[in-house]
Amino acid sequence: MTLSAETPASGAGPTRDRIAGVGLVAFGLFAVWEARALPFGSLGNPGAGMFPVALALMLAALGLLLALKGGGPALGARGWKEARPGLAIFAALAFAALALETLGYRLTVTAVLLFLIGAVERKGWRAAVLVAFGFAFVSHALFADFLRVPLPRGPFGI
Amino acid sequence: MTIAKHVLSALGALALLVAGWPALAQEKFPAHPVTMVVPFPPGGVADQTGRPLAAAMEKVLKQPVIVSNKVGAGGAVGMAAAANAKPDGYTILMALSSISIIPEADKLFDRKPAYQMDQLAPIALISSDPTVLVVPAEMPWKTVADFVADAKKRPGEISFSSSGLYGTLHMAMEMFAHGAGIKLRHVPFNGAGPAMTALLGGHVNALASGPGVVIPQIKAGKLRALAGWGDKRLPVLPDVPTFKELGFKDVEFYIWSGVFVPAATPAEVRKTLRETVKQAVASAEFKDAMTKLETPIAYLDAPEFKKFWDKDAAMLAAAVKKVGRIEEKK
Amino acid sequence: MAETLHNLALGFSVATSPEMLLFAFAGCLVGTLVGMLPGVGPLAGISLLLPATYGLNPTAAIVLLGGIYYGAMYGGSTTSILMRIPGEAASVMTCLDGYAMTQKGRAGAALAIAAIGSFVAGTLSVVGLMLLAPPLADLALRFGPPEYFGLLVLGLFVLAALSGGSVAKTLAMAVLGLFLGTIGIDLMSGFFRFQYGLHELGDGIGIVPVAVGLFGISEILLALGRAEPPRVQKPKLRELLPSRRELAESAAPIGRGTVLGFFIGIIPGSAHIISSFVSYALERKISKHPERFGQGAVAGVAGPESANNAAACGAFVPMLALGVPSGPIPAVMLAALMVHGVAPGPMLMAEQPKLFWGFVASMYIGNLMLLVLNLPLVGLLVNLLRVPYAYLYPAILAFCVLGVYAVNQSVIDVWIMIAMGGLGVLLRKFDFEVAPVVLGLVLSPMLEVALRQSLAMSAGDWSIFVTRPIAATLVGFAVVLALAGVASSLRGRAAWRRRLGLES
CATH class of the missing domain: 1.10.246 (Serum Albumin; Chain A, Domain 1)
Known part of the structure; x- marks a missing residue:
């Protein structure tokens, strides 16, 4: 399983990791937007918004990294039989x-x-x-x- | 989710229709089991009071009284469920003082309230227990005066734990701090148990706690009680003065438990329930259960309970407003 | 020592009376049954059954609850192993290798090893509880928010060790879990984060529906998509028992899991959940064959199962020695005592020796009983796998709904389970691992609250984490581990790539 994850893209279409990465970026940005009303606070006195915003940004950053690397097979390769x-x-x-x-x-x-x-x-x-x-x-x-x-x-x- | 809720309410209406069918032919309450909603988990104060009460009510009503723990959001989930239940007397609520705090906190944050207090009508007050101010035994303060003097010397440095922000234990402490004109540092915990653990570990300096759980710790010499929030001294702690005695006249606070029904419940059914609770509270088995818990029974029937509740709610609302939103204070 | 033995003798005289044996047995049996419901672990199990004990005498009540508690813990690992449905948060790790063993036809062995590991861990940690409770309890209380934060940061680095494939993907899943953990009313400020009109989200997203959805529901959906449905297994009797090699491989992990679990369990809070994660990571780290983990490594079942049992026992240390409700489960146990008019406190051991030592003795007996009860049950349970999948999976789904609903009597939890089932399928389709999501969700609220409580204690001064000795040590360890982890993963990856290059 780990082996197949390292194989380069085969077939047409965007690769698995590229789509997943874009999805994570979208979710991260959406979460930041949704958390906009929460007070952010300061380092000494973190507010309700600090953790969610920081985590959502991290998620988006990791998504971006994944999308840029873009490993894995093309999305259709594994089928959606379920x-x-x-x-x-x-x-x-x-x-x-x-x-x-x-x-x-x-x-x-x-x-x-x-x-x-x-x-x-x-x-x-x-x-x-x-x-x-x-x-x-x-x-x-x-x-x-x-x-x-x-x-x-x-x-x-x- | 909203679509889901619509479908749910439609299905619910259908089910009520079906369930209500035989009800049309019925004459007298109660014809089937009554559900007592307890908005806190098994083992909590509300549960420990609610279960023996339900058992005693069963004997009077001649119908099972089933306890249902609807837990979540500091009791808001269960209270909202009871407030919005069909007002037929088959759903009753066992609530604590926090029933008056939740709508205030919702107001403070401009969010859609879980329920409004006028959606619920009081049936009876069951118990009421004043909180006690305790500090670790190794702390230098022997009296409230010592404590206040030290707090005035270094404002905002003496810390206290609580069962949660705007929770009952927090509000009790804020009332004292306001009455004494001192500023304390608040460290909220997720429940009374963790708050107590933090105090015993010496991570905070003070706690307002229900008497039941602290008495063994006081007897073992781990904690010292400085004062009580009641209007007279606790029988188990005869040497501990009340805040009132010490001259803090508005510092009075009780953790109480009471039975409620949805406000639209017919007067006839409410009367039956009031009578039932009255008899249940007077029963030997219920008295015995409460003695074991070391919780004093403080029965009040609906009219007096209503007065008590209104006064208590106004006091708590004021305290919540005084504390305000945390981010705005600093 | 002589006094302890004398007391223990007193305890056994209480616990071996036929009446108490019956209660212990009933508790174990009932606990095992309830624990088999997906999502219903020890906490939900004893909470659900607590009211039934109100009518008993205190010793009987606590013996019964002790039995239920152990039984539920064991029952939880059963569904994890057989169906990849975590019985509770602590058995998430058991799903990984336990279910992999089932797929290889070693379900019986996995169940038996879980039972043996639980027994050894349970028995040894009761010895620890008995001998070390008073000194350790004082130590446990010195864990305040800053110390807890240090421990959790340490736990967080365990995430890195959990990574099987891409580091970025594992991290992303952990962060997703941490993010999901921020939903709900903020304990420190009262703000309701991501409410969307649902008051039920106030306490956050439950671990149970997320774990059942991500692991269990997604497994069913993916199984249906495979060309062949999971084949019906017809286990033979002699295959039910672990082989000599499997037993030998599990001995050391059971020992390590026991020690680790016991000490983590003592710390107030929900630390016991972390013990199984830490044990799994540790076993994988020191294993000669880390690549076997996730593919049915015996150590991956033995370690975490022992750790969570020992941790459960460790959690009783502060409760019994000091009468402190040091975690959710001890809190329920204390409540059970209070209902009977026994005021729990530091004097419990001195004032109620029969109760205290009776409880300790019945924990020994309960453990033994559970082993006796469960080893034959292994044969019975494994036969569930004979049921054709077309009948099995609808029943599993029904059990998932039942279990998840029963924990909080909340339909919202059922919806969360369904949504997480969908998310789980998507994530696994995209080759993400789901375990880090659950770990993130578990750690997130504790981590955030511990950090902010610490800062509330120090009025915003971060030096609180280095001026308190225990906290400083833990944070120091975490930093060292993180640095070492980064270094070794860089080196390890290079070596692994070379090896792959040679092989292909």
């Missing part, structure tokens, strides 16, 4: 975050597992239903009922 399942997973997690405190733990987790096992992985609905309900209710019984970990409940106390 994009499709990735989106499905993020959708499922976002749903979980939105629904957790309204639908409750058990219903939310059942829905997430049904979606991931049944629709994304296509393992057959019977297996999906079994695993989803089983997991949600058994884990709730173990952690919430037995171990008293506070987990949100949904409508009708489910």
Whole structure:
């Protein structure tokens, strides 16, 4: 892995490190801008803004260094095969975050597992239903009922 | 994030609709478990008071009272959650004095307040404990007079720790400093525990602390108590004078805990809750729990508590304003 | 000495009563289960379960909590090893080599070594606690903000040693972590930095959601992108145990980790988190095969796991000897005592010998019990890897949501975990390491606050760092290490390039 990092750019397009460097510079500058309202203070009495601004500037500087050196393969070289399942997973997690405190733990987790096992992985609905309900209710019984970990409940106390 | 919040509130509304369905057919509070929001972590003062109270309330209400620790931002997260909860009596809040400080601090920094104090209605005051001024035993000061004289000789050099900027322990100390006309150096810490550790290590010279945690240290000869913020001497420290006795008449401060509900909670439900808390506080098991914590019960029902709270809040607001923003002072 | 032995005998007579043994066992079991939730480590574990102990007598409560504490610590390393999900901040380092060992089919060995390391470290540091508590406690209290700052600066240079690839990239990640650590209400001035309307950010971004997102979620996403899903492992019984060589390789790191962890743990504050990072860096530094680190080096599991266990024990030194809430976990333990009317203080040992020595003895027993409980559990846990990935990863995701939510009961934390999962994928796609981000995040608030508290103590005079002996020593060490590090990395890199040139 370290070896491949040292190989020069191959293929067309900007290299991996160049894009990453530009990204870091952009983030660093954005962070400095966002921290502008915080008092900077002095060396003897640092204000709330000193640390964030100094760190953001350092980040931007390191990004610049990286962008100038620009090592690594072209961006497309490694492929983005995880994009499709990735989106499905993020959708499922976002749903979980939105629904957790309204639908409750058990219903939310059942829905997430049904979606991931049944629709994304296509393992057959019977297996999906079994695993989803089983997991949600058994884990709730173990952690919430037995171990008293506070987990949100949904409508009708489910 | 804002979109997320909109979707969340839409989903929330939907869920409330579903959850509220059986409620339409119901007659009397409480028909299902009550949640007590404690905005501080397990083991803290609010938690230690809240849990035995919840247990005692359960017996009166004949419904479970579930404690939920909603921690964050010095209590602001939990208090905001309670302030914005559905005002049906099923969400109650166990709060400390800092409930009056957070909105003031928000005002000071011109930020959107986490909650407004009028979003919450008092139910009862549960406990109130005056803070005690302690210094390491090896310090030369034997009395408040020694301390003040030394502080006047070298202004801004005697340091004190606190549980956090604008926190209760900080405010108590500022009241004393203002009353005595002295200037002290403030070193804030992240909580009462670290503040105490710093004092015992000799890294700061003084601390205003709740009595429970310092008494063993005083007995062991590590710390010395100079004065108390109460209106009478503490039974466990009969030799320690109060600031009032010493002539500082406005220097009075208590760390108190009380129960609140969202302001729009129906009067009927509030009455039930007041009665419940009253009985719970009087129960032997609750008294026993508080004795073990060495925290005196100071029960006040809603009307008197309201008066107490208004006075306390005004005092704290003034203290916060006096301290002001830190960067502007230097 | 005779008195200590006599007291210890008293302690064992308390701790070996059937009732106390039962509490110790229940604590270990419950702690292990809760600790297996992603993100739920010892602190969250005992906080969550503290209320359950309110009804017990003080000795039973503290024995139960001690068990939960040890169990949660051990449970945390399980998910790190099997699934690359850090159970807590202190097991982030275990993710690196522990999970690499799992991928090589050595999950059983990694789990067993973690258990043995924890046992040895736990037992030895209880001995240390017993013999050294009073003198060390006074030393511990002499660590104020300036000393803490010195220690943290020293810790920061550990970052450099963590770098596996490009120095600039590692530094950038560390700085990113440090920057993320500035989010929240500034302790020293009350300003809310980067709020965006979210009060929940007041205490800053939690380490738990960031670590679970960066390590765990990103691992799942990247695994799905690989041509083949992670293959189902069918471990055989004899492969479960560490080989003779693996045991031999882990002996010295366990010893070093124990000593290092114990002394770092004594220092008030959250210093125990740093112990695992320092141990990992140390092992890598003195190893004959530093290139094996990250690829499944046994020492990379043994060292940090022992260090964080020993540090956990060291943290009890100031608490038991002086009754000082010297860190978040001792603070919760003290609260548990106060609920029972036991006023913790310097007199605890003299006034409550049964409680104190009972606790010490039950720590020995708890450790042993954990080993007995966990070695057979290794066989069971490793079988989780037999579950096909299509079923396994949705369940892991559900556990991540459950664990991260449970720590603070905060949906915002779940969102942070999701965002960090996305960030983790991006960073790893661009060949950045994510461990320095977590380390930066851990160190940042402590470093900044310690610096500014020191300056508040001295009214802005920087000489406070050189006029206090302990602080001056630590800062001096840091400077020397930094210089030596720069020099050796320049030399090392040149040598490495030459070697590469020869090989290719």
